[in-house]
Amino acid sequence: MARKTAAQIAEDQSKELAFSELATLIEESEKLLTRSAALVGEEAETLREQIALKLQQARDSVNRVRDRTHPVFDATETYIGGHPWQTVAISAGFGLVVGLLLGRR
Numbered sequence: 001m002a003r004k005t006a007a008q009i010a011e012d013q014s015k016e017l018a019f020s021e022l023a024t025l026i027e028e029s030e031k032l033l034t035r036s037a038a039l040v041g042e043e044a045e046t047l048r049e050q051i052a053l054k055l056q057q058a059r060d061s062v063n064r065v066r067d068r069t070h071p072v073f074d075a076t077e078t079y080i081g082g083h084p085w086q087t088v089a090i091s092a093g094f095g096l097v098v099g100l101l102l103g104r105r
Helices: 006-036 042-082 084-103
Strands: none
8 A cells, every 4th residue: 555645644634624623613603503593682693793703714724625635636637637548547457456356245
């Protein structure tokens, strides 16, 4: 099995962090929404501002992950476009291995 490079490890960590932050954000937003049912007036406005802030944080987190992964997608697209037959051979080989492993069962 191939070893991960430092860049791949950092990328995995950043994705995990972003998704963890997103899950926490969703959880906090759900709590805020349940609390908001009984609030009116100034309290409701404060709660809406908190929800808006949390949603902006979620957007920022998703955008950071997208910005970090975009070069990887570009590199993959460039490689596939420049080496179509190698890509087909690798895909076929992978499919063959998976087929053989599933056929043993």
